[in-house]
Amino acid sequence: MFARLVKExxxxxxxxxxxxxxxxxxxxxxATATLTIALEVGDRLAxxxxxxxxxxxxxxQADTLPVEIGGVDYRAVNEGAYLNEADLGKLKTIFWRxxxxxxxxxxxxxxxxxxxxxxxxxVGTWYEHDVPVPDGTLFxxxxxxxHPWWKIDGRWFHDGAEECVVGAAFAAQxxxxxxxxxxxxxxxxxxxxxxxxxxxxxVSTGDAEDxxxxxxxxxxxxxxxxxxxxxxxxxxxxxxxxxxxxxRGEMAQNDKNIQLTPTEYDKWFCSPYISxxxxxxxxxxxxxxxxxxxxxxxxxxxxxxxVSTLLWIVTLAALIAAALAVAATSATTVIERxxxxxxxxxxxxxxxxxxxxFLIEQLMLAIFGGAIGFAFGAGLARILGxxxxxxxxxxxxxxxxxxxxxxxxxxxVGSLIPLRRAAHLRPALILRGQ
Amino acid sequence: xxxxxxxxxxxxxxxxLTVAILALVSGAAVxxxxxxxxxxxxxxxxxxxxxxxxxxxxxxxxAPSLPESGPSNPALMNxxxxxxxxxxxxxxxxxxxxxxxxxxAEGNPVVAVGxxxxxxxxxxxxxxxxxxxxASRDDSAACLIGRNASRQLHLATGSALRVQYLNxxxxxxxSGILDAGAADDNxxxxxxxxxxxxxGLGGKVSLVQLSVNGGPAAAATxxxxxxxxxxxxxxxxxxxVTDAEGHLLGRIRLLIVSMIVLILILTALCVLAxxxxxxxxxxxxxxxxxxxxxxIGRIAGIFIAExxxxxxxxxxxxxxxxxxLSYWMGLRVFEAxxxxxxxxxxxxxxxxxxxxxxxxxxxxxxGAVKPASILRGE
Numbered sequence: 001m002f003a004r005l006v007k008e009x010x011x012x013x014x015x016x017x018x019x020x021x022x023x024x025x026x027x028x029x030x031a032t033a034t035l036t037i038a039l040e041v042g043d044r045l046a047x048x049x050x051x052x053x054x055x056x057x058x059x060x061q062a063d064t065l066p067v068e069i070g071g072v073d074y075r076a077v078n079e080g081a082y083l084n085e086a087d088l089g090k091l092k093t094i095f096w097r098x099x100x101x102x103x104x105x106x107x108x109x110x111x112x113x114x115x116x117x118x119x120x121x122x123v124g125t126w127y128e129h130d131v132p133v134p135d136g137t138l139f140x141x142x143x144x145x146x147h148p149w150w151k152i153d154g155r156w157f158h159d160g161a162e163e164c165v166v167g168a169a170f171a172a173q174x175x176x177x178x179x180x181x182x183x184x185x186x187x188x189x190x191x192x193x194x195x196x197x198x199x200x201x202x203v204s205t206g207d208a209e210d211x212x213x214x215x216x217x218x219x220x221x222x223x224x225x226x227x228x229x230x231x232x233x234x235x236x237x238x239x240x241x242x243x244x245x246x247x248r249g250e251m252a253q254n255d256k257n258i259q260l261t262p263t264e265y266d267k268w269f270c271s272p273y274i275s276x277x278x279x280x281x282x283x284x285x286x287x288x289x290x291x292x293x294x295x296x297x298x299x300x301x302x303x304x305x306x307v308s309t310l311l312w313i314v315t316l317a318a319l320i321a322a323a324l325a326v327a328a329t330s331a332t333t334v335i336e337r338x339x340x341x342x343x344x345x346x347x348x349x350x351x352x353x354x355x356x357x358f359l360i361e362q363l364m365l366a367i368f369g370g371a372i373g374f375a376f377g378a379g380l381a382r383i384l385g386x387x388x389x390x391x392x393x394x395x396x397x398x399x400x401x402x403x404x405x406x407x408x409x410x411x412x413v414g415s416l417i418p419l420r421r422a423a424h425l426r427p428a429l430i431l432r433g434q
Numbered sequence: 435x436x437x438x439x440x441x442x443x444x445x446x447x448x449x450x451l452t453v454a455i456l457a458l459v460s461g462a463a464v465x466x467x468x469x470x471x472x473x474x475x476x477x478x479x480x481x482x483x484x485x486x487x488x489x490x491x492x493x494x495x496x497a498p499s500l501p502e503s504g505p506s507n508p509a510l511m512n513x514x515x516x517x518x519x520x521x522x523x524x525x526x527x528x529x530x531x532x533x534x535x536x537x538x539a540e541g542n543p544v545v546a547v548g549x550x551x552x553x554x555x556x557x558x559x560x561x562x563x564x565x566x567x568x569a570s571r572d573d574s575a576a577c578l579i580g581r582n583a584s585r586q587l588h589l590a591t592g593s594a595l596r597v598q599y600l601n602x603x604x605x606x607x608x609s610g611i612l613d614a615g616a617a618d619d620n621x622x623x624x625x626x627x628x629x630x631x632x633x634g635l636g637g638k639v640s641l642v643q644l645s646v647n648g649g650p651a652a653a654a655t656x657x658x659x660x661x662x663x664x665x666x667x668x669x670x671x672x673x674x675v676t677d678a679e680g681h682l683l684g685r686i687r688l689l690i691v692s693m694i695v696l697i698l699i700l701t702a703l704c705v706l707a708x709x710x711x712x713x714x715x716x717x718x719x720x721x722x723x724x725x726x727x728x729x730i731g732r733i734a735g736i737f738i739a740e741x742x743x744x745x746x747x748x749x750x751x752x753x754x755x756x757x758x759l760s761y762w763m764g765l766r767v768f769e770a771x772x773x774x775x776x777x778x779x780x781x782x783x784x785x786x787x788x789x790x791x792x793x794x795x796x797x798x799x800x801g802a803v804k805p806a807s808i809l810r811g812e
Contacts, residue, residue, distance in 0.1 A: 019707075026703060030696045037693065048685055051678040052486075057616075065586045066620045067543050069534045069640075149677045206673035294615030298560040299485045306482060307686055309767045310475065314690060317464055318697045325704035328457060332711035380696075388689045 002353075006360055017365060020411070023329035024369025025376060027322035028407050032377025034318040035403075036396050037384055038311050044389045045304055046238050050101050054146045054234035055296045056278055058083065058103075058288050082229035085217070087285055091235065092133040094280040099238040099272045102145030105230035107220045112186045113213070116174055121212040122164075122185065124220020124230075127156040146236045147205070154179040154201025160218050164197040167210035171202045183213065187223050195223065235281065239274045241301035250275035319406070326407065327414030330362060334418040345427040355419050362411045370407030374400055436732075440739045454741075455748050457708040458786055461701045462752020463759060466782040468694045470760035474772030475690060478764065479683055480649035485559045488643035489653045489675045492516065492660065495668050510638040511667050518663040519642065523656050528556035529644040531626060535633045537599040540587045545621045546597055548629025551578060557645050558614065565591035565610030574628040577606040580619040584611045597622065597632065604632040650680035702789050709741055709793025738794045745790025749783035756782065 010017065059066070060081035083105070091100055107124035126142035133139050142159075143150060157163035164183060171177055179199055186194045203214060221227050240246075249268035252258045253275065260268060269276050274297045278290035337358075344354050378395040385393030494511045510533070519529065530553035537546040551568035555561070568576045579589055589595055589608050597604050606624060613619065630636050646656045653676050660669040716737055723733045757774035764772030 023703070023707065027700060030700050033696065034693055037689070041689065045682075045686070048682055049678075051681050053674060053678070065542055065544055065583055066617070067536055067545055068617050068620065069536070069545055149673050151673075204673075206670060291619075292615050294560045294562075294613075295485070295487050295558070297615070299483060302485060303479065303482050303682070303686075306479075306767050310471075310690065310763075311693070313763055313767065314468070314471075314693050314697070317468065318693065318700070321464060321697050321700040321704060324457070324460065325700055325707065328704050328711075329707045332707060335711065335715070384689075384692055388685055388692065 002357065002360075005357055006364075009357070009361060010364075017333075017361075020326075020329050020333050020362070020365050021369045021372075023326050024366060024407055024411065025373040027326045027410075028370045028373025028403050029376035029380055031319050031322045031406060032374050032399055032403050033380035033384060034315045035399055036378065036381035036393050038308075038315040039396055039399075040385070040393050041311050042304065042308050043238075044385075044391075045307060046240075046300070048389070049296075049300045049304070050145075050236050050238070051148055052296045052300070053148065054104070054236045055239065055274060055293050055300070056235040056237055056281065057291045057293055058233040058235060058281060058285065059231075059291070061287050061289050080231075081287075082226060082231060083233060083285070083288060085221075085228045085230050088230075088233065089131050089133045089139070090284040091281060092131075092139050093135070094277070094284055095269065096237070096272050096277050096280060099277065101236045101238060102141040103233055103235040104142050104146040105217060105233045107217060107224070107226065107230045108212075109187075109220045109224040109226075111213075111223060112189045112191065113183055115177060115181075115183055116170070116213075118189070120170070120185075122220050122223065123209055123212045123214045124217040125214060126159065126217055129159050129217075146234045150203055150205045150209075152201045152203050154199075156203075157200050157214070157216055160216050162195065162197055162219070163200045163216070164219075165201045165203050165214045166199055167212050167214070168202055168204040169210040170212060185213070185215075185223065187225070193223075195219065237274070237277050238272060239277060239297065239300070240272045241305045242273060242275070242297075246271070246273035246275050249273065249279075253279060323406070323410040326410040330411050330414030331418045334358060334415045334422065338422050341422045342427045351423040355416075355423060358415060358419055359412060362415045363408055366407040366411040367404055369411075370404040373407065374403050377403070436736060436739070439736050440743065451712075451744065454708055454712050454744055455751075457705055458745060458748025458790060459752040459755065461705040461789075462749045462782050462786045463755040464701050464752075465698055465785060466753040466756025466778050467759035467763070468697060468756075469778045469781065470757060470772060470774055471763055472691060472694055473775045473778070474760065474764060476649065476683065476687060478768040478770060478772065479686060480647065480652075480679075481768070481770070483649070483675075483679045483683075484645060484647060486675045486679065487558045487560070488645050489672050489679075490644040490646055490657050490660070490669065491672055492519070492642040492644070492664065492667050492669050493640075495666070510635065510640055511642075513637045513639055515664060515666050516639065516642060519644075519660065522659045522663045523644060523646060524648070524652075527644060527646050527656075528553050529642060530554065530557060531639040531642045533626060533629055533633070533635060533638060534640045535599060535629065535635070537597050537622075537633070539583075539595060539597050539622060540589075542586060544583060544587070544597075546599070546629055546632075547618075547621050547623045548626040549623055550626060551576065551623060554578070554612075554623065557643055558618075560615070561618075562613040563610045564613070565608070568609050568625075571626070574625040575606055576609040577625065577628075578610050578612050578623040579608050580621045580623075581611055581613045582619045583622055584608070595622065597624065599633050602632050602634070604628055649683060650676040702785070705786065705789050706793045709745075709790045710796055713737060713741065713794040713796060734794070738791050741790045741794045742787050745787035746783055748790070749786030752786065753779050753782040 060083055066080070085105060088103065088105065091097070091103055094100070104126055109122040109124060111120055111122045112118060113120040128140055128144050129142045130138040130140055152165065157165055166177060177183065177199060179201060181199050182196045183199060184194050184196050197215060197219070204210060217230070221229060245264065245268055248258065248264070249260060252260050274292045278292060281290045282288060341354055381395070382392040385391060494509050513531065516531065523529065530550040533548040535546050536543055538544065539546070550571040551573070552571045555567050568578060577595060579595065584590070591608050591610055593608050595606055595608050604624070606628065630638060644656070646653045653671050657669050657671045720733055724730065757778070760772045760774065764770055
């Protein structure tokens, strides 16, 4: 009898259900979309932050103080320690290897270039280079990943080719050097080993490299006689904003008095904090110092944590708006059907029976509307993800029970209050329309 | 007569109206809160990005080359050329001239930097200081030293540092050890005047760093103003900072705006549904008025005016509440209040009025119905 009543109500009065169902679909779609985006935004923004470039700098353990002005090292070439290029693949073997987005080695070499009127600085580096990783694969990395803001006019040098790229300030100083001309580069004025390098492009970095000649790393190594060696390494890693544990972990590295408990240590080691990643890099590259480029790392942490808080507040607002919308329409449909309630009560239905009937109806609508809303919301999140981050947001199926539960709760709560009021009225009054 | 009817209607059904007002007020609060937040968020975020440090550099036109070649180095600017900087940047913008030389300290070659030491903290908010910052740019006895340099030179805060350049020597007291997480950790920071007289570079500056507030657009404006005012030198925004900041700000803004638009639509729908329900309850009144000879246009007008008054009222209260909401959100997220914007107020009130009136439109459909059948309750 009860089931038949519910069935009849849906088949005879389908039009009345449409409003509630539509509100449920729209409300739950918005809830799903905002929750999906909020769950993913941390990872996505961390990725976007890599446009600030490298956040870790690896240098050899200092035996002498680097004498560096504007990125150019004024130490003699044979002074100071070097890193081994062959070790770099090990970076992709650390615990957080997948968070290493890229790395670029640098080797600054003083050189003699007759066209530039004598002394010039060569910067050996990679643009796109395949690094052999110990597990047998190749990892493509270089300036294209760690220094995305460098703008090139022309094209970059090919890895290992006899080519070079000149800095914008350098090119402005020597107007006769153009794309396509050839520079004769030697280690010193009296060196006989002269290498002709074709100028492939002009790069504008907004930094000290604007005054130098950028060459493939292997050429800088050959000219300086430092085969297989590099001076510094910039690493771009995806990290998690620092919190209290990250700070304790970092302090424990420098200060023997601070000890992490084994659980704390495991948690610290297994979180992609900038301090734990730099610790892991130091482990695979012994004899190095790994510095967080604090300017970048700290700004990233601050902005990330604030934007995610902000987004959770906005999501909360979306959830409240969705709940209000659904509750309001549920209440409306119940009020509209007061005469129906009157008839039922006049025919002897109990309050429990009437309330139960309406609640079952609302529940079925909620599950139906919530499911469709979830599908729409996942689509909406895809569109939002594509337009904001250039890649669609993946649907989070963990949200299905959350959204369905939310739909059920708001639909029930929204109809419960008017139902109670209707139940207290005398049927005769309702039927007379008062 | 028209307005008397409207007010009688409003007075007559208080319980119903409370629900409608509640929906309108909460809707308006959400709309005005989020709009305020959206206007304020860009400013707040650009504030956060200032921890990136300087975003504009003024450098000599020619390439900076080794300053060891002596006082006649061509790659330095005269301070006189920079006298127009202060006049062309927003007030309270942190900036400082820098002069770099390679000097010797305790027998080691080291980069000695002359700067306005009081500006360093504002220029580089992420630097950590062990000891004290230098409070005055005229205090030539104090200097700051980078973390690595302090380790290499075995200096602690309070100890005396002797810096040697060619045959000149200057001495200062280490006021603090700074941890920059950058090349600055290897350097020694001295009073600008002290360094200039040590190196015989009186009035000469290698570069000027500025940290202009207000995001990439403000930095670009300041840079172009400075370029016009200082024709002899090169002014360039630090692209690493401004480009990436602009890129990220755009993404975050777009994200927040699209979520806010979704919420606004939802809120409008919610209010619309509530107002439609309210209007449909007035069917009996419509029937009565028609039976007494009112034209449907006039009757619908009365009801639309009724909900319009409601909408405006709810909008005003809600907009005020929403301003408080965004104030609180600003404190919560950015530790700085987001001040209410006056534009938000009329936008919110207008939106609520229009939405509420749109909710009453279904009443027009009753024009086709005969009054008798409405009164009979069909």
